[in-house]
Amino acid sequence: MKFQGKLFIWLAVFLLAVAITYGVWSREAAGTTALFLAFALCLFIGYYLWFTARRIDSQPMDNEEGEVADDAGEVGFFSPHSWQPLTLALGGALFFLSVIFGWWLAFFSAPVIILGLFGWVFEYYRGMSQRY
Known part of the structure; x- marks a missing residue:
């Protein structure tokens, strides 16, 4: 870095x-x-x-004599599938359409955006009451 x-x-x-x-x-x-x-x-x-x-x-990567294999391993966790970005994109598209058709459309797009954000943030949250 x-x-x-x-x-x-x-x-x-x-x-x-x-x-x-x-x-x-x-x-x-x-x-x-x-x-x-x-x-x-x-x-x-x-x-x-x-x-x-x-x-x-x-x-x-900061070691000048390092090899590529030194940085091998697990990169991180990536979600295999998620519908939440699609929901958020739909809400964002509706919001930007409100600039064209009228600001009244923003009131209908706000719940879709909030639902998409909430779903994406808490997608893997199971809560304290549920055990694996």
């Missing part, structure tokens, strides 16, 4: 130089703003990775 943090911070420095140069030479607001926003986003990601790398132990 240390290398990735440094990489993003150096990318942010480069984007800052490009944004300043582009802004001075072109005097165009949209591109200059986009470059400054890209600079800010790279800086945020770089700082987060650098800050996180300081707080955790050294990872296999």
